[in-house]
Amino acid sequence: MRALVDGIDPGFSRMRVVAQVGTKFPVPAGTPLLRSDRDRRSPVICRRGVAVMEERVPIELDSKVAMGLLTHAEYGRVAFVSGGAPVIRPLNHVVFEGRIIVYTQHVSAFAEAVRAQPGLAVAYQADEIEAHSHIGWSVLVDGTATDITGEPGAELLGKRVQSWIDRPLDAVIAIQPAAVTGLRMTIK
Template sequence: MKDHAEHVEARGEVAPRHLMPLSRADALHLLGSVSLGRIVFTHQALPAVRPVNHCVDGDDIVISLHESATLASLTAPAEGPGLVVAYEADVIDPETHLGWSVVVTGYARLVTHPEELDHCRSMLRPWVAGAMDHALRIRPDIVTGFRLDAQPPPAVPAR
């Protein structure tokens, strides 16, 4: 006999999905497999979200910025670790609802050293026409992620 999930999917509905947490290493690996994400920051005392392209450089996330970008005007105090931001990327199939999502919270700083900016330019492929004037490097503090799976995670045997 079919289980509940098979009955639901037979009616054209999506069965409930199971969240499987990702390790930090797996989350950063998945983040490096895509080039588009969303940065969350504070702008004029309000939360703001912008889609941006990125690459992963070691454990850091680097995003490209253009001179006219709101993010390019953000500056962190020189003595602090940077601006607190969140960064999210995901790949979730709209039909099956299977996929993954990763959220990084950390400190962001504009890349100002000319050699480091050249290095960032060599790794990034901006989607927007025009030169990449700036780059922002996010040093992750908290990395969380999950995979949406159709099957529940395997049971861990009791010891």
């Protein structure tokens, strides 16, 4: 496989290199390297002044590892059907006793859909992927969502969620996972 690599040195002169995946070529230390959009599968890694083009490899994660990664994610996206149409919303969350807990407004589309259909089928996805190398992980949870606002301890659970929305939040929703899958993108 061949890839085109653009490098930009601190003096702003450009260099272009065409190389085979796994080929090493000398680059001055500290030179930021940018991959060409022509080959997104081969990130460029600079190690000790030598750029190395390596191939990304997906690794399937078992459900426990995937849920562990989800506990460290700041936010995710919930997908559900409301009014016959698919809806996706970003939400902050915490993982507690195997459930994904979100804290939202009772008038939000998600809270209204969950109240209208207890046990609403949902998908919850979170990821952490490095912008330049495209390595990282992604987790997908299929499950059901239930409004637990009235349950003992729900308010304390809701307050554990660090929301980026500066509005009063008053609905605590728990997503019970039925299936958890994940992928880690790494380099060979």
